[in-house]
Amino acid sequence: xxxxxxxxxxxxxxxxxxxxxxxxxxxxxxxxxxxxxxxxxxxxxxxxxxxxxxxxxxxxxxxxxxxxxxxxxxxxxxxxxxxxxxxxxxxxxxxxxxxxxxxxxxxxxxxx
Amino acid sequence: xxxxxxxxxxxxxxxxxxxxxxxxxxxxxxxxxxxxxxxxxxxxxxxxxxxxxxxxxxxxxxxxxxxxxxxxxxxxxxxxxxxxxxxxxxxxxxxxxxxxxxxxxxxxxxxxxxxxx
Numbered sequence: 001x002x003x004x005x006x007x008x009x010x011x012x013x014x015x016x017x018x019x020x021x022x023x024x025x026x027x028x029x030x031x032x033x034x035x036x037x038x039x040x041x042x043x044x045x046x047x048x049x050x051x052x053x054x055x056x057x058x059x060x061x062x063x064x065x066x067x068x069x070x071x072x073x074x075x076x077x078x079x080x081x082x083x084x085x086x087x088x089x090x091x092x093x094x095x096x097x098x099x100x101x102x103x104x105x106x107x108x109x110x111x112x
Numbered sequence: 113x114x115x116x117x118x119x120x121x122x123x124x125x126x127x128x129x130x131x132x133x134x135x136x137x138x139x140x141x142x143x144x145x146x147x148x149x150x151x152x153x154x155x156x157x158x159x160x161x162x163x164x165x166x167x168x169x170x171x172x173x174x175x176x177x178x179x180x181x182x183x184x185x186x187x188x189x190x191x192x193x194x195x196x197x198x199x200x201x202x203x204x205x206x207x208x209x210x211x212x213x214x215x216x217x218x219x220x221x222x223x224x225x226x227x228x229x
Contacts (some may be wrong), residue, residue, distance in 0.1 A: 033217075
């Protein structure tokens with residue numbers, strides 16, 4: 001019953017440091033997504049992968065890169081973290097183009 | 113322009129009463145889906161209910177129902193018989209099926225619901 005698993009759950013970085021958020025799903029879903037959640041702004045899409053081997057920018061992609069490693073895994077990388085990237089990050093997956101998103105538990109990132 | 117608008121940043125309801133959370137949306141697609149998610153203080157996102165644009169009946173899931181008014185582009189969530197455990201942030205979201213946007217969910221800013229004992 002793992003569903004969508006994200007790691008790490010908490011991370012503190014200094015400005016300029018890099019890190020990768022890992023995400024894996026075991027539901028055989030084609031589509032995977034990375035969102036960030038900031039107070040008063042709901043969830044905003046950073047990047048998504050409609051299917052294995054494809055990735056596309058969402059609403060707020062600047063400062064991030066992604067890799068769809070295989071059908072199960074979709075990672076989000078911050079190459080040079082900035083305080084504006086302090087947020088809660090959610091990974092999600094869904095059947096391609098339909099249905100609800102299944103979310104991970106979220107990763108709280110603080111950039112000092 | 114905002115695709116999903118939730119105009120109520122916070123709502124209060126008495127336990128056992130019904131409450132309506134507002135959501136309006138903006139799309140030119142004919143085919144789309146509307147979703148509601150609940151986010152308790154623990155932070156996880158819980159799917160509640162779904163309404164397709166071509167569904168003739170309003171969606172219901174237990175104590176949750178979706179008041180879908182297509183002409184007004186509104187998709188309000190109704191929670192009946194509120195419970196203390198319903199206290200949470202609620203998000204309305206939309207997926208447009210016929211555009212070329214690869215069908216990601218767009219979220220509103222959320223409504224914080226507090227159920228009073």
